């Protein structure tokens with residue numbers, strides 16, 4: 001089985017099935033197609049399947065031209081027809097792993113994909129879970145599902161975990177040139193999975209078990225969450241001390257060793273950093289261990305939107321205005337710069353908290369012209385001179401690079417800058433308030449008439 005599969009991979013005659021064609025699954029499909037494999041993309045969303053088969057991409061990092069090309073060349077087909085997965089020699093699972101309302105892992109998508117795999121699996125397949133999840137998932141969920149079909153793992157079918165490391169919007173580090181960590185249930189499982197990824201990804205890093213691979217991803221994202229929380233707390237510390245946090249970070253970052261630059265902001269967003277550490281915290285709770293760093297980081301990061309709103313209220317107060325009735329324009333709502341991803345964006349909390357206080361909130365984001373949250377449709381406004389001039393406060397939540405921040409500072413009255421986007425502007429009409437304000441007074445500048 002193993003040798004036959006390795007040979008198919010080597011000759012590019014192995015068919016690759018991908019379950020879940022989102023931010024992770026679609027770029028992966030493109031890489032396998034480019035490497036000469038035939039890819040069967042399976043997704044429960046008929047809309048996504050139709051779009052892709054029509055040669056259109058729904059993911060910003062993947063161009064429609066790339067999708068159209070792999071469809072045209074016969075290297076890719078999307079389907080919502082589960083049995084077609086049975087044709088694949090390799091099945092990669094890239095379905096969502098969100099949190100339930102209780103902040104516990106919502107494993108329903110992984111469970112559904114596991115059940116699908118168990119139904120279509122046949123001897124001679126390699127199956128790899130890519131979804132970020134708690135350590136033990138591959139062994140505890142996928143292994144029994146496959147064994148339930150009578151397969152011996154490592155002999156009949158090969159099973160591994162390999163975390164995806166997609167960074168949406170990152171043009172330097174892509175699916176192809178970001179090293180891929182792989183942990184197999186057995187040595188042969190690891191060997192086959194590594195050969196598969198090695199066929200289209202520049203570097204494969206083998207670890208000794210699926211748990212090590214699962215935990216690698218959680219360490220990476222917990223590391224980010226904890227370090228972002230640290231600089232967020234440092235912003236609050238600096239605010240109380242009247243020191244500019246950006247200046248301190250810039251200075252610390254000149255140290256050529258032992259320091260890594262992280263920047264504060266209005267909170268954390270995206271599918272990974274706010275959620276993944278909770279998978280580990282949950283798993284450890286089942287083992288009677290409390291992950292203190294994870295919990296504290298989550299607490300500090302999730303309090304940042306309220307901190308931003310406090311800054312807005314203080315800025316308005318300084319101008320003898322209340323939040324209630326003030327027109328507040330939120331500038332940038334995607335969870336980070338130059339992408340259109342709104343998942344878990346702290347902008348949603350900032351807007352909700354302002355609305356709860358009675359502000360008249362609008363937003364502008366050229367990447368997110370509209371969005372629906374809890375059944376309510378929100379429509380962005382154009383960034384006109386009038387919208388800037390007439391706002392009582394402009395809150396920069398996401399610092400997209402296509403915004404002219406000098407114009408914002410020139411036209412607005414009050415700018416709450418949570419990202420240091422106005423650092424290189426010269427003083428204009430607006431009072432600019434940063435997260436840590438050495439500066440409420442220092443940067444207060446009268447309009448030049």
Ligand SMILES: NC(=O)c1ccc[n+]([C@@H]2O[C@H](COP(=O)([O-])OP(=O)(O)OC[C@H]3O[C@@H](n4cnc5c(N)ncnc54)[C@H](O)[C@@H]3O)[C@@H](O)[C@H]2O)c1
Nearest residue numbers: 020021022023024043044045094095097112131132164166
């Ligand atoms: N987005 C990122 O930046 C990123 C980075 C690294 C890892 N991850 C992880 O990768 C996994 C996938 O995330 P994503 O961002 O690609 O999600 P996504 O929401 O963009 O895409 C998931 C796709 O899976 C489909 N789907 C859901 N259930 C399915 C099922 N049972 N069968 C077939 N298709 C199904 C959905 O319709 C959707 O198209 C998650 O575990 C996530 O944590 C995401």
